[in-house]
Amino acid sequence: MKIDGRCHCGHITYEAEVDPEKVVICHCADCQTLSGSAFRTVVFTREDTFKLLSGELKVYVKTGESGNKRTQTFCPECGAPIYSGPVGPGPKVYGLRVGTVRQRDRLVPKDQYWFRSSQAWLGGLPAIHRTEKQPVFDPKGGVGR
């Protein structure tokens, strides 16, 4: 499936080929920190199908619990994460961050990695109160409904 995407500020644009059957959620602690959220959603793509159309990616190399190093790329202007990949030579598989993909509604996760470190409240998500947009923000503090 051909997809395209962009970071929040538009500095980074790209296109790639992905397999919509290879969409996963990662609940690992690193993904929680690096995404600033409860989990990360990823679709895999091969390096040779990923084409950076504009901008230059900033690269951060993280060392995982196993000692494995992985590059994390993001927009240097707005900080939106774009993909991760292995370090070193050889053909690479990138883990594209689904939130920047324009066709993300069609990329439904098929597996959940590192489920043991997932946030316990996720299972109760459908029961948490919903607000269609967001409440009026009070700059003095306080988040009302």
Ligand SMILES: [Zn+2]
């Ligand atoms: Zn950006």
Ligand SMILES: [Zn+2]
């Ligand atoms: Zn992870």
